Amino acid sequence: MHASAFPSSRDYADPIARALATPGGHLAIGWGGATLYYGDGWMSGCLVDQIKAEAIAAGLPVIDSRAMAFDDVWRLAVRGPMVAVNRTPCPPPWHALAYAPLAVVGEAYRAAGAEVFNLDPPGAAATALRGRGRRGGS
Template sequence: MFDPTEYIKKAKTVDGGHLSIGRGGYTLHYAQGSTLGGYDVDNMKALCIEAGLPVIDSRCVSFDLVADLAISGPMAAVGTAPRFFMSRAFSHVSLAEWVASYRAAGAEVHNMPEVCDEPAS
């Protein structure tokens, strides 16, 4: 059986490391350009929450809204500084700003304080 503990530890050490959960499963962002995906959502969610890793579960957000957030961007900066491009879809913002967008849309958020006044949507 696969043990994701080491990946979760790596995600906790990198700026922007987090677990995102959607209708297609989960994605653990543990380093710049490095992700781990899977379908054992409930187990991974519990492990990450227990470890204190930020967890964003957007399964409860309407499909149209979450698709707009995911497609139109921006993305969360993981292991790199935020950077902005002409197209927001290619921009990277801080995890706090990215989470604020999903939180405003109604996503379930764990281990992430509300620190950003304006969502990045």
């Protein structure tokens, strides 16, 4: 494909606004690109640097796991809970098939080395997830 066929910029204002209006809405950035979670769906294939800057400026929570070790990303993605986007979180303890509050999942990624923006740590609630599934842990 010819390089000029790829857009050099894109308008993310509307999907970011939709994510801001969605409980648990956030931008997740990983080794495979960026995914914006909102409403009952998601959008991927984003221009990573552009959407990250726009999302942070808009106040949307952003979890960027690209600096994390692959083993830690895999552990959290496979053994950790999913973010409760536009749904009620499951009660703790959270596990691989549970939906947890965004703040809890964000704190687990932060503790493992991810860049996390616009998301305050949940305090004691993160303790329930921190350390689960680590080597030598339960």
